[in-house]
Amino acid sequence: MSITFPQGFRAAGIAAGLKSSGAADLALVVSDGPLDVAAAVFTANRVQAAPVQWSRQAVADGRARAVILNSGGANACTGPDGFADTHRTAEHVGALLELSAQDVLVCSTGLIGERLPMDALLGGALTARDALEGGASAGADAARAIMTTDTVEKTATATTPSGARVGGMAKGAGMLAPQLATMLVVLTTDAVVDAATADEALRSATSTTFDRVDSDACMSTNDTVILLASGASGVETTAEELTDALRQVSSELARSLVADAEGASHDVHVVVTGAGTEGAALAVAREIARSNLVKAAIFGNDPNWGRIVAAAGCVPESVAPFDPARLGVRVNGVQVCRDGGAHEDRSTVDMTPRETLIEVDLGAGTAKGDIWTNDLTHDYVEENSAYSS
Amino acid sequence: MSITFPQGFRAAGIAAGLKSSGAADLALVVSDGPLDVAAAVFTANRVQAAPVQWSRQAVADGRARAVILNSGGANACTGPDGFADTHRTAEHVGALLELSAQDVLVCSTGLIGERLPMDALLGGALTARDALEGGASAGADAARAIMTTDTVEKTATATTPSGARVGGMAKGAGMLAPQLATMLVVLTTDAVVDAATADEALRSATSTTFDRVDSDACMSTNDTVILLASGASGVETTAEELTDALRQVSSELARSLVADAEGASHDVHVVVTGAGTEGAALAVAREIARSNLVKAAIFGNDPNWGRIVAAAGCVPESVAPFDPARLGVRVNGVQVCRDGGAHEDRSTVDMTPRETLIEVDLGAGTAKGDIWTNDLTHDYVEENSAYSS
Numbered sequence: 001m002s003i004t005f006p007q008g009f010r011a012a013g014i015a016a017g018l019k020s021s022g023a024a025d026l027a028l029v030v031s032d033g034p035l036d037v038a039a040a041v042f043t044a045n046r047v048q049a050a051p052v053q054w055s056r057q058a059v060a061d062g063r064a065r066a067v068i069l070n071s072g073g074a075n076a077c078t079g080p081d082g083f084a085d086t087h088r089t090a091e092h093v094g095a096l097l098e099l100s101a102q103d104v105l106v107c108s109t110g111l112i113g114e115r116l117p118m119d120a121l122l123g124g125a126l127t128a129r130d131a132l133e134g135g136a137s138a139g140a141d142a143a144r145a146i147m148t149t150d151t152v153e154k155t156a157t158a159t160t161p162s163g164a165r166v167g168g169m170a171k172g173a174g175m176l177a178p179q180l181a182t183m184l185v186v187l188t189t190d191a192v193v194d195a196a197t198a199d200e201a202l203r204s205a206t207s208t209t210f211d212r213v214d215s216d217a218c219m220s221t222n223d224t225v226i227l228l229a230s231g232a233s234g235v236e237t238t239a240e241e242l243t244d245a246l247r248q249v250s251s252e253l254a255r256s257l258v259a260d261a262e263g264a265s266h267d268v269h270v271v272v273t274g275a276g277t278e279g280a281a282l283a284v285a286r287e288i289a290r291s292n293l294v295k296a297a298i299f300g301n302d303p304n305w306g307r308i309v310a311a312a313g314c315v316p317e318s319v320a321p322f323d324p325a326r327l328g329v330r331v332n333g334v335q336v337c338r339d340g341g342a343h344e345d346r347s348t349v350d351m352t353p354r355e356t357l358i359e360v361d362l363g364a365g366t367a368k369g370d371i372w373t374n375d376l377t378h379d380y381v382e383e384n385s386a387y388s389s
Numbered sequence: 390m391s392i393t394f395p396q397g398f399r400a401a402g403i404a405a406g407l408k409s410s411g412a413a414d415l416a417l418v419v420s421d422g423p424l425d426v427a428a429a430v431f432t433a434n435r436v437q438a439a440p441v442q443w444s445r446q447a448v449a450d451g452r453a454r455a456v457i458l459n460s461g462g463a464n465a466c467t468g469p470d471g472f473a474d475t476h477r478t479a480e481h482v483g484a485l486l487e488l489s490a491q492d493v494l495v496c497s498t499g500l501i502g503e504r505l506p507m508d509a510l511l512g513g514a515l516t517a518r519d520a521l522e523g524g525a526s527a528g529a530d531a532a533r534a535i536m537t538t539d540t541v542e543k544t545a546t547a548t549t550p551s552g553a554r555v556g557g558m559a560k561g562a563g564m565l566a567p568q569l570a571t572m573l574v575v576l577t578t579d580a581v582v583d584a585a586t587a588d589e590a591l592r593s594a595t596s597t598t599f600d601r602v603d604s605d606a607c608m609s610t611n612d613t614v615i616l617l618a619s620g621a622s623g624v625e626t627t628a629e630e631l632t633d634a635l636r637q638v639s640s641e642l643a644r645s646l647v648a649d650a651e652g653a654s655h656d657v658h659v660v661v662t663g664a665g666t667e668g669a670a671l672a673v674a675r676e677i678a679r680s681n682l683v684k685a686a687i688f689g690n691d692p693n694w695g696r697i698v699a700a701a702g703c704v705p706e707s708v709a710p711f712d713p714a715r716l717g718v719r720v721n722g723v724q725v726c727r728d729g730g731a732h733e734d735r736s737t738v739d740m741t742p743r744e745t746l747i748e749v750d751l752g753a754g755t756a757k758g759d760i761w762t763n764d765l766t767h768d769y770v771e772e773n774s775a776y777s778s
Contacts, residue, residue: 313610
């Protein structure tokens with residue numbers, strides 16, 4: 001189902017010829033209203049692709065009706081000409097749908113620094129427009145068209161207690177993904193909601209889901225998460241209900257991004273407890289999740305707590321106050337480190353499951369935070385060194 | 390030559406049985422004065438090995454006469470017992486040399502979380518004491534005894550214009566090095582210098598040499614750089630002369646650390662120019678040097694400027710103000726990116742030399758800064774996943 005699960009949405013996914021493989025590479029999502037509410041969050045990278053620059057300003061008024069997404073080219077670092085290409089795409093799709101270009105958001109993913117083949121893209125937009133429909137297969141087609149190195153399409157749905165629906169699709173193959181693992185997500189809902197509430201709910205939901213995935217510490221120029229609200233269910237949800245449903249869908253999609261990191265052999269959940277603040281817990285969790293030595297050890301099925309403790313020690317005390325002599329570490333349930341030193345025999349840790357749980361207790365408070373990452377593998381190196389050559 | 394190049398020093402490197410291979414694993418360096426001036430810099434990791442804790446307090450008075458260094462065990466995360474082991478080592482070496490334990494500095498490198506075999510270590514200290522001599526071969530023996538995954542011993546020497554000598558030895562195999570790539574360095578000089586000048590000169594020299602090596606962003610629990618000054622030449626150098634000679638030796642040793650990263654196939658020099666401040670230049674250089682996607686691309690001989698620009702964009706504007714649309718990137722001399730977009734054909738870049746030069750112009754000022762790193766390779770993953778299992 002995915003993005004067509006809520007009422008008031010049509011979608012399409014087609015092959016426009018952007019990918020040399022001939023695979024689907026263009027997706028179109030349209031909200032038929034009655035509402036045209038929209039919200040979005042974008043990459044914090046200062047080098048922002050043309051579609052990010054466009055969509056950021058287009059959604060600033062809290063309104064949008066359509067999203068066009070292409071794989072096969074990021075349209076990043078393409079200068080004013082690249083921005084003109086995005087603008088022209090929005091104008092063209094707007095004309096096809098009888099919308100203002102300002103109500104058309106654009107997402108792109110692929111190689112940085114190359115112009116898009118505009119004839120193929122604009123021709124594909126027409127094909128996609130003609131293929132728009134509201135059924136389940138249309139949602140799946142759209143989810144497939146935004147895949148790059150993803151092996152499966154990623155979709156999720158949820159329903160609020162009051163009966164409004166939320167659907168979502170995502171692309172991004174975690175740490176393996178070449179070209180900075182661009183993450184593109186479209187969420188849809190038929191709840192009746194105003195722009196301010198939609199924006200707040202989206203930011204809250206992404207902050208504890210997509211923002212907690214840190215597969216290789218590399219932030220894309222194109223990351224985008226868009227929410228469209230059609231209002232077609234007529235159901236007025238509370239902000240909390242909507243946030244919960246968005247969080248449920250986002251969490252499922254985020255987890256599927258980690259699970260589809262083909263280059264990875266483990267999905268690693270780093271959970272830090274006993275922190276003074278959530279920010280401190282997240283800083284420590286992120287440092288551990290970004291340590292190449294920790295990640296390589298996990299690939300080798302080695303519960304190397306020394307590297308985990310050492311990574312924690314790299315976080316400045318001003319960011320996360322704790323006493324290194326009180327650190328505790330559990331790996332897959334075995335307390336391999338207690339009070340900063342060796343405890344249970346690490347040879348008893350079973351590292352064979354794909355999911356690895358690293359629990360670190362800072363012994364400095366009651367706050368906690370978690371990050372999902374992957375291990376560092378030969379396949380990661382292979383796929384990220386061979387991609388563009 | 391190395392540490393015995395200046396007058397007034399003796400050294401030894403012997404096999405104490407700490408390494409199961411039977412290779413040399415214990416080094417002893419002694420200053421015979423007349424001065425007993427010393428200075429040191431240590432890891433910024435908050436998880437500090439017992440020898441770091443000991444040496445930091447022992448050198449606080451600006452005085453030391455001897456350094457004992459062992460490979461085969463880091464003595465980190467070993468709690469009060471581990472600290473007692475280090476203390477006992479210093480007491481023992483002090484007794485052997487008729488020195489106060491406070492004048493004996495200790496360095497260790499190897500696996501985290503395991504106690505050292507103290508009988509072997511203390512017995513080895515006696516053997517090392519009896520082997521002390523001032524010749525060139527003694528310096529080489531000591532340099533070999535601190536190697537872990539290093540393939541060659543690393544030594545360097547320099548002479549000040551006024552005739553004082555500086556020598557140095559280092560261990561650390563760059564990014565490949567398992568167990569957090571611990572870097573241990575001993576520098577010696579026969580210049581007549583006071584403790585304050587020695588401390589200032591050492592900090593200045595290391596800040597632009599060892600501090601500019603960032604092979605895999607992982608900071609060790611044991612990193613230590615020690616300077617001993619014997620004063621035996623009778624030559625009073627200026628602070629500037631001494632700093633220059635220390636910087637020359639440190640630079641050579643730092644470069645040799647990068648060159649000996651066996652897991653690496655490229656040594657990567659990231660030079661950022663056109664920054665508002667040196668701090669801004671270094672922040673951008675470090676972010677690029679730490680990007681797994683940049684490093685994997687270099688392994689694949691791919692001058693992927695898009696990943697370089699995207700890494701630069703991850704540095705917050707408050708840290709390094711620049712306009713992404715003005716970024717320029719040269720790889721091995723070819724300007725592949727200008728004004729934030731594609732420029733010269735990247736297929737013309739020759740990536741086959743081991744040394745890769747990445748030059749980034751921020752177009753925002755006149756300051757510059759550089760970082761040395763290595764590429765991300767299959768061997769890095771292999772050696773860091775298989776080491777302790």
